[in-house]
Amino acid sequence: MTVDLKVTFAGVDHTNPIVAASGTFGYGKEFEGLTDLSALGGLCTKGISPKPRAGNPVPRICETAAGMINSIGLENVGVEGFARDKLPFLRTCGTRVWVNFFGETFDEYVACASALGALAGVDVLEMNVSCPNIKKGGVEFGVDPPVLRDLVAACRRATKRPLVVKLTPNVTDPVAIARAAVEGGADGLSIINTITAMSIDARRRRPRIATGFGGLSGPAIKPIALRMVFQVARAGLGVPLSGIGGIASGEDAAEFLLAGASTVQVGTQSFVDPDACARVARELAAFCAEQGVERVTDLVGALED
Amino acid sequence: MTVDLKVTFAGVDHTNPIVAASGTFGYGKEFEGLTDLSALGGLCTKGISPKPRAGNPVPRICETAAGMINSIGLENVGVEGFARDKLPFLRTCGTRVWVNFFGETFDEYVACASALGALAGVDVLEMNVSCPNIKKGGVEFGVDPPVLRDLVAACRRATKRPLVVKLTPNVTDPVAIARAAVEGGADGLSIINTITAMSIDARRRRPRIATGFGGLSGPAIKPIALRMVFQVARAGLGVPLSGIGGIASGEDAAEFLLAGASTVQVGTQSFVDPDACARVARELAAFCAEQGVERVTDLVGALED
Amino acid sequence: MQYVETQLSENVRLAGGYFVLRIGGCTHVSAARPGQFVMLRGDWGRDPLLPRAFSLLRMAAGGVAEILVKTVGRGSALFEHAPPGARMFVLGPLGVGFPAPQADKRDLLVAGGVGLAPLLFFAEQHRGAPIELIYGARSERDLVLLDDIVLSGAELRVATEDGSRGVKGLVTQALEERLDALAGGGAAVRLLCCGPSAMLDAVRAIARARKLDCLLSLEGEMACGIGACLGCAVATRSRPYRYVCKDGPVFDAGDLA
Amino acid sequence: MQYVETQLSENVRLAGGYFVLRIGGCTHVSAARPGQFVMLRGDWGRDPLLPRAFSLLRMAAGGVAEILVKTVGRGSALFEHAPPGARMFVLGPLGVGFPAPQADKRDLLVAGGVGLAPLLFFAEQHRGAPIELIYGARSERDLVLLDDIVLSGAELRVATEDGSRGVKGLVTQALEERLDALAGGGAAVRLLCCGPSAMLDAVRAIARARKLDCLLSLEGEMACGIGACLGCAVATRSRPYRYVCKDGPVFDAGDLA
Ligand SMILES: Cc1cc2nc3c(=O)[nH]c(=O)nc-3n(C[C@H](O)[C@H](O)[C@H](O)COP(=O)(O)OP(=O)(O)OC[C@H]3O[C@@H](n4cnc5c(N)ncnc54)[C@H](O)[C@@H]3O)c2cc1C
Ligand SMILES: Cc1cc2nc3c(=O)[nH]c(=O)nc-3n(C[C@H](O)[C@H](O)[C@H](O)COP(=O)(O)OP(=O)(O)OC[C@H]3O[C@@H](n4cnc5c(N)ncnc54)[C@H](O)[C@@H]3O)c2cc1C
Ligand SMILES: Cc1cc2nc3c(=O)[nH]c(=O)nc-3n(C[C@H](O)[C@H](O)[C@H](O)COP(=O)(O)O)c2cc1C
């Protein structure tokens, strides 16, 4: 049985629903020779800011049970460096190019959306709103519905590209946050970013991450991510969802599709196995074939409950 | 080196900081012959409601990466059954008796606090506020600061026993919630309860838990729990904290103490190894000895950051 | 009773994806009765987190516990690849096993898949008692340990869905035929059954229709195996819920709700 | 390059909690140079989640990769207990190794703990070159593979903190003494060092003071080993950060910030 894996997400067609998650796939080039990049539905870059950033001091990562914490500090080459050094390669990969971006201020977000949206070869803009809002005492932009709505609306006005908002899971009510993003004009939602977490070295009496807190990712968070995707899907906000969190197999991907996502992103698993995205795509195809699912889109939201 | 493991929590002295977490240790009796109950600092019972409850349909549990989801449905013998059939044994265990309780309404909470608080042999009352508030459309009592403050205040008036409030982690701002509980009169805070989560059987296209959502526990959530304990500890609310979430070893316990907890609870690990609580207590003593820590209380909040 | 750390002695590959784990150092389980189970963990990290329940296939000399496993998920796959010498953690014996044969009854054991394990144990333990074993599988290559069954002295009948061995059809058809053949439609028969849940349901229906004593060994989602997590609940007539790990895994079919 | 699934051939226990894993089926790593490393995972679930980096000790005939491990945490403990036949997943060779000996320089290798591995590999690979190895440990029983070092032809000096073997004192004292004894304070010497970070720092300071070429093999928190996670950053003079897995693990001491 041949399975049709094609999906359209935020108006952009993808050869399959598997997208490499931001910050876990470098700028694509890092995985050349380690996997077949054209086997991916899409590839999301490391988060880009207006200016280059050197990132946080080490230690930046530590392992936890079935997961890891990172505080890379959004190290990136900046908009210009990206356009000059990274995008040309990405355009040759035979996969959809998602560009993740962020700012430290409202204006930086808008500048980034505008500049990146103007680059040919950028298929989808993904807005990372899990960054500390300096004006509001460092609380994430993404936790306050009115702030988020305005921020998304401003970015929305700055570009015509498909604009996907990546939600933070560190909230009481993900649906309220999702609704605010959609009201602001989001074409899709990515769910979820990392969960704020901490690890302590009891012998050294210090946090294992230089910055104290970091973001938890990996299989450990999958059940939380799946719950949030399902909650938002059930709210019927009218935009497609990209499910993220601990996906490591085709069956994991299918679970997110059933919960209501129409693309899924593979993050931490690419560290465990650089071929993970392509393998998940293969396994998803095999899963569909085994289950007699002709079009992968038939899985989307097909959970019986 | 002999290590002094004694702690005082909410005015009650404990032989060591290790408490068996609610819902993971039955009513104590289940572990007779499987571990030395008198080696525990305390033992928290399954959550008690005014009337007995049969609990949820099966499947009630499923495994996830380094964790599990449960939706037992707060099955319990009710206040009367507890006083008659369970408490007499608990009083003979040589450990502090924590009684966890909950209600479906405001009045049920108060009735429970009052009835349980009147029983001799109950050392600590632990209030589970992660239950759906039927009046508010099933949202947990514990996510709304004003509601929580009033609920705690009402229970506070109903009993003189030490009253510890067990916080839900499903919130944007754990400090705001913690503050509300303390304003209501809590003598201590237990942090955290399970995180709302979901698991899907992709082949059967159904949630793996009969009720759809359930609570995630185990090592997977430890980094989130540790972060929340640290956040609340740093806020300096003036009440002691009991750290909970994925604790499986003496070193895990030490991490929570360093983050600011003065007792810790071992939950899911008792399913992996019925001797876990006693083992964690032994390992914590060995850790202190190795580190030259004379009094376990010296670890509390001693993180350098 | 505590988890005992020990080592895998042998990992015997059988047909059809089945294998037998022979675990040494299990003298603490030696007194186990057929139908009882152990909780088993391998030498892995915190994932899979929970131990797995396995009915005992037999207790061999020198404290070697044997269990019959088929790979279905993550835990069993890790056991499948565990080489001799791999560390194992074993708690048991747990639960309530099958009651011994009764003087006036013929025991008809009905087995499917890994459900063969406790029933073969029963047959071996009660050698000489009037025991028959009806063993069903999809196809001949899913049948395992046939020699052991024969050696146990149990009268063996095989049913395969594709007819590649024994009677063609479901094990329940073979059961009905056998009951029809027995005096009084098998009135002096007791059914002991372990296998997939569809099979348990079908056997239970037959027992109800023919008013036969029937004991079923159930599975259930287990976290602890010791009655603490309340995960393995099963609805019964005598109480709202009983627990597979404490009150079972063997239940009187008549008590199931 | 992909993770290759293979099996542990042998798990050789050495003194002091050290052991050597001999992993068959590693022809893909055969061309590895001393100082390069592999990412290794065992047959466990999703915890520990991440692979572990190990410098190669040597590549033996028939594609057998050898690594020297000491148990310090969860991953190494699982490897310690892995019996022959256990599944292993190996990615490599990764990173940049030690540059080959230079005609006009004497190589002084300074090793501590598992840091011996890449340096012994270097000595074996460059048999005949003027190589000396100064090997430090707390005590005699923490010294491993001494015979192999001698066989490699490297001139061996041992320093133990308790004086139970070789010179009493830290490895850096032995290094300073040796440099003093060499013509021109060791001006025609290149230092290659791998060991605990305190040792690396001390050797770096000596190299700086004496203006010697110095190459250090660093460790760092790694998730991926391929330059993707940006976890293994190390601050350098030439760029704000370089990465242990891509740009190292061997760095010119002069470039470290
Ligand atoms: C009392 C008792 C006795 C048991 N005795 C045996 C025995 O003798 N031999 C044996 O092999 N197993 C036995 N089991 C089942 C065993 O405990 C495990 O559930 C089984 O090995 C699957 O575990 P896993 O980790 O491989 O699968 P998991 O990773 O836990 O599950 C993977 C997938 O398989 C499904 N699944 C889980 N269990 C089963 C099952 N039993 N049949 C079909 N699908 C399943 C799950 O829903 C999931 O989709 C027994 C269980 C109980 C409760
Ligand atoms: C390039 C490179 C090469 C390496 N080569 C080798 C090698 O040849 N042989 C070898 O045994 N290891 C080597 N390591 C280290 C190895 O990758 C693991 O970090 C080490 O085995 C510990 O892993 P673990 O899972 O046992 O400990 P973890 O569970 O990851 O950590 C447990 C505890 O040990 C601490 N810890 C972690 N690593 C070390 C360490 N290296 N020394 C002291 N404490 C530590 C952690 O902070 C933590 O407190 C190398 C690392 C790198 C980056
Ligand atoms: C090392 C690392 C770096 C990340 N960087 C970014 C980033 O720059 N922008 C972003 O939106 N998300 C970032 N993320 C979050 C991931 O894209 C993803 O949402 C999260 O890791 C959960 O998915 P996973 O469990 O599959 O890893 C990063 C995650 C990791 C582990």
Ligand SMILES: Cc1cc2nc3c(=O)[nH]c(=O)nc-3n(C[C@H](O)[C@H](O)[C@H](O)COP(=O)(O)O)c2cc1C
């Ligand atoms: C099966 C199960 C039942 C539980 N029942 C209760 C309960 O009745 N009341 C309560 O406050 N918490 C209950 N909890 C939550 C635990 O007490 C604990 O807060 C949580 O499991 C996190 O700790 P852990 O990771 O160590 O398990 C339950 C947890 C589990 C796994």
Ligand code: FES
């Ligand atoms: S398995 Fe926990 S109560 Fe039965």
Ligand code: FES
């Ligand atoms: S280990 Fe990931 S970048 Fe070096």
